[in-house]
Amino acid sequence: MKPDDVRTRLDEFEALCRRRRLPLTVQRRDILKALLERNDHPTADQLYESLADRIPGLSRTTVYRVLGLLVEMGVVRRLHHSGTAVRFDGRVGRHHHLICKHCDKIIDVCDAALDELPLPQPGNEGFEIDDFSIHFTGTCAECRGKNAEKGTPTTDN
Amino acid sequence: MKPDDVRTRLDEFEALCRRRRLPLTVQRRDILKALLERNDHPTADQLYESLADRIPGLSRTTVYRVLGLLVEMGVVRRLHHSGTAVRFDGRVGRHHHLICKHCDKIIDVCDAALDELPLPQPGNEGFEIDDFSIHFTGTCAECRGKNAEKGTPTTDN
DNA sequence: CTCCGTGCAAAAGGTTTGCACTGGT
DNA sequence: ACCAGTGCAAACCTTTTGCACGGAG
Numbered sequence: 012m013k014p015d016d017v018r019t020r021l022d023e024f025e026a027l028c029r030r031r032r033l034p035l036t037v038q039r040r041d042i043l044k045a046l047l048e049r050n051d052h053p054t055a056d057q058l059y060e061s062l063a064d065r066i067p068g069l070s071r072t073t074v075y076r077v078l079g080l081l082v083e084m085g086v087v088r089r090l091h092h093s094g095t096a097v098r099f100d101g102r103v104g105r106h107h108h109l110i111c112k113h114c115d116k117i118i119d120v121c122d123a124a125l126d127e128l129p130l131p132q133p134g135n136e137g138f139e140i141d142d143f144s145i146h147f148t149g150t151c152a153e154c155r156g157k158n159a160e161k162g163t164p165t166t167d168n
Numbered sequence: 169m170k171p172d173d174v175r176t177r178l179d180e181f182e183a184l185c186r187r188r189r190l191p192l193t194v195q196r197r198d199i200l201k202a203l204l205e206r207n208d209h210p211t212a213d214q215l216y217e218s219l220a221d222r223i224p225g226l227s228r229t230t231v232y233r234v235l236g237l238l239v240e241m242g243v244v245r246r247l248h249h250s251g252t253a254v255r256f257d258g259r260v261g262r263h264h265h266l267i268c269k270h271c272d273k274i275i276d277v278c279d280a281a282l283d284e285l286p287l288p289q290p291g292n293e294g295f296e297i298d299d300f301s302i303h304f305t306g307t308c309a310e311c312r313g314k315n316a317e318k319g320t321p322t323t324d325n
Numbered sequence: 326c327t328c329c330g331t332g333c334a335a336a337a338g339g340t341t342t343g344c345a346c347t348g349g350t
Numbered sequence: 351a352c353c354a355g356t357g358c359a360a361a362c363c364t365t366t367t368g369c370a371c372g373g374a375g
Contacts, residue, residue, distance in 0.1 A: 012258060020258070034349075036355065047258040052274045054253035056339075070357045075340060077355095078256055088257040090265075090274065091248025095340065096211035096364060099235055100245040101169060101177070101204040108247075109295045117209045117247070118292060128285060135275060137309025138266045146301045152294025191374080193330065213364075227332045232365060234330095252365070253339060 017047045024086055031084075041066055042077045046087055107144055111151035113158070118151065174204045181243055188241075198223055199234045203244055264301055268308035270315070275308065 012020075024043055028035040045058055053061070059074045081087040098117065107120040125145060132140070150158065169177075181200055185192040202215055210218070216231045238244040255274065264277040282302060289297070307315070 034355070036348095038356075043258075046256055050276060052255040052257050054255055054339085056253060058256070068357070071339095072341080072358075073356055079341095082256075085260060088260055090255040090257055092254075094363095095252065095254070096213060097249075097252070098209040098211055098247040099203055099215070099239075100209050100247055101200075103242060103245055109292055109297070111295075112298075118295065119207060120292060122291065134279065135266055135277065137312065138268075138275065138304075138306055139312060140266070140304045140306040141269075142306070143302055143304045146303060147295075147297045148299050148301070149295055149297040155294065155296060191330075195331075211364085225332070228364095229333080229366085230331055236366095251338095 012047050012050065017044065020047050020086075024084075027084060027086070038066065038069065038073050039077050039080070042074055043081060043086065046078075046081075052090060105142060105144070107147065109147045109149065109151070111154055112148050113150055113154040116151050116153075120145075120147070169204050169207065174201065177204050177243075181241075184241060184243070195223065195226065195230050196234050196237070199231055200238060200243065203235075203238075209247060262299055262301070264304065266304045266306065266308070268311055269305050270307055270311040273308050273310075277302075277304070 021040065021044060024040070025035055027033075028039075041062060042058060045062055046053065049061075055074050055078055056071065058078070059069065059071050062074070063069055078087070082089055092112075092115065094115070100119075102119060102121075105126045107122070107125055109118040109120055110116070111118075178197065178201060181197070182192055184190075185196075198219060199215060202219055203210065206218075212231050212235055213228065215235070216226065216228050219231070220226055235244065239246055249269075249272070251272065257276075259276060259278075262283045264279065264282055266275040266277055267273070268275075
């Protein structure tokens with residue numbers, strides 16, 4: 012991410028912390044900064060490694076905790092957010108997924124129209140695309156029911 | 169998956185085993201069958217639990233090993249196949265990913281045309297879609313180079 | 326007899342939790 | 351002085367590995 016964008020995002024984060032009365036600690040700021048500065052979707056451990064020398068007494072635990080907080084605040088995202096266990100899919104053909112962000116349920120979408128979308132080649136030369144899969148995120152019927160009862164459909168993640 | 173489809177898939181698997189001179193053991197067949205019969209993208213452990221009483225001495229290890237074999241054979245798929253560690257993404261806006269199936273590298277795709285695709289609502293009533301993200305799988309420039317040297321572009325995962 | 330798949334147990338990551346300490350307010 | 355964030359260590363969960371047993375060719 013470009014330095015200017017990083018700065019903007021950090022400022023937004025700072026504002027968000029103030030609004031939520033959350034202390035903006037060095038660790039929080041630096042972990043977010045380190046994540047924003049790289050484009051390679053690092054793991055918690057990779058972030059820890061890259062920060063360990065800059066923030067001497069930094070603990071892995073803190074990296075995990077801060078990342079969890081950032082996700083909860085909506086400032087960063089988990090990729091493949093299902094707990095930690097790998098999930099398997101018996102369907103090998105092209106198909107897509109509905110992923111409920113409340114209960115992590117994954118529902119198959121077999122829709123020929125989606126499979127045949129006229130996909131523009133993304134400008135990334137050199138990458139040879141074999142296949143694709145669309146991940147729709149949202150709220151499943153079941154969780155909608157539950158949230159409707161509570162009257163809080165705005166459970167932003 | 170419908171019983172007929174399950175049967176078809178199991179037959180294909182049997183044929184594939186014969187072609188590869190791989191023994192079609194009870195465990196292999198039943199683990200695949202259990203996966204095909206459910207639509208909820210189970211974890212290895214969930215499959216183990218559902219099979220433990222049907223196949224008495226079944227071991228978790230075998231479930232993991234057989235699932236690995238099935239993936240390698242192309243009969244089933246891993247969802248979010250990056251190793252085991254969770255990866256984080258600093259971009260929270262709509263964007264997409266190129267995922268190299270050789271080195272697991274993830275590259276961001278920020279392409280307005282992709283973001284604005286006229287997406288048909290999948291027929292799944294009740295699911296409220298907030299957003300989506302397209303996962304393109306293939307081979308990154310770097311790995312293409314490596315495989316070209318080796319002359320073996322068929323490093324199937 | 327040999328080979329390979331399996332089961333068990335132990336190891337190897339990755340992530341979370343309990344508890345004490347510390348820094349800012 | 352208080353509260354929340356942090357660090358350390360240990361626990362926990364998922365996955366892999368080493369080794370011995372047993373069944374099929």
